[in-house]
Amino acid sequence: MKKFLLYLWQLPQNIVGLVVILFLRKKNIFKYRGKLVCYDTRLLGSISLGEYLAIGSVRQETLDHEYGHTKQSLYFGPLYLFIVGLWSLQEVWFDRDGDYYDDFPEKQADKYGGVIKDENNRRKCTYVPTAEELNSINKAKTNK
Numbered sequence: 001m002k003k004f005l006l007y008l009w010q011l012p013q014n015i016v017g018l019v020v021i022l023f024l025r026k027k028n029i030f031k032y033r034g035k036l037v038c039y040d041t042r043l044l045g046s047i048s049l050g051e052y053l054a055i056g057s058v059r060q061e062t063l064d065h066e067y068g069h070t071k072q073s074l075y076f077g078p079l080y081l082f083i084v085g086l087w088s089l090q091e092v093w094f095d096r097d098g099d100y101y102d103d104f105p106e107k108q109a110d111k112y113g114g115v116i117k118d119e120n121n122r123r124k125c126t127y128v129p130t131a132e133e134l135n136s137i138n139k140a141k142t143n144k
């Protein structure tokens with residue numbers, strides 16, 4: 001019941017997510033941290049839409065960052081597409097200061113997903129994937 005209500009709470013992005021996945025290649029679909037991931041090498045970037053991640057890279061850093069956006073989706077609910085979506089789009093288009101991950105909501109997505117910066121300012125993952133998740137990631141890397 002709780003899961004159903006949370007799905008409804010995120011309905012706009014869940015619908016967009018389903019539509020996006022409909023148009024992607026289905027050969028690399030797997031679960032990562034409870035979310036449905038669709039990896040398609042034709043994608044230039046990655047997007048997090050409620051319960052769905054459409055990704056153009058299977059680097060763990062990307063998966064964890066996009067997972068962080070799913071947390072924002074839970075918090076912002078029906079406002080997610082406006083708050084996070086519009087902000088991200090304007091960052092992609094104008095990239096005002098040159099560092100995409102330094103502004104809200106990208107910084108917050110990193111934090112929620114467990115992506116930190118090391119002493120050399122390089123992004124690093126703190127989440128440890130399960131054996132099944134690692135297997136899916138490796139399979140997707142070879143199954144392009």
Ligand SMILES: [Zn+2]
Pocket residue numbers: 065066069088105106109
């Ligand atoms: Zn992001």
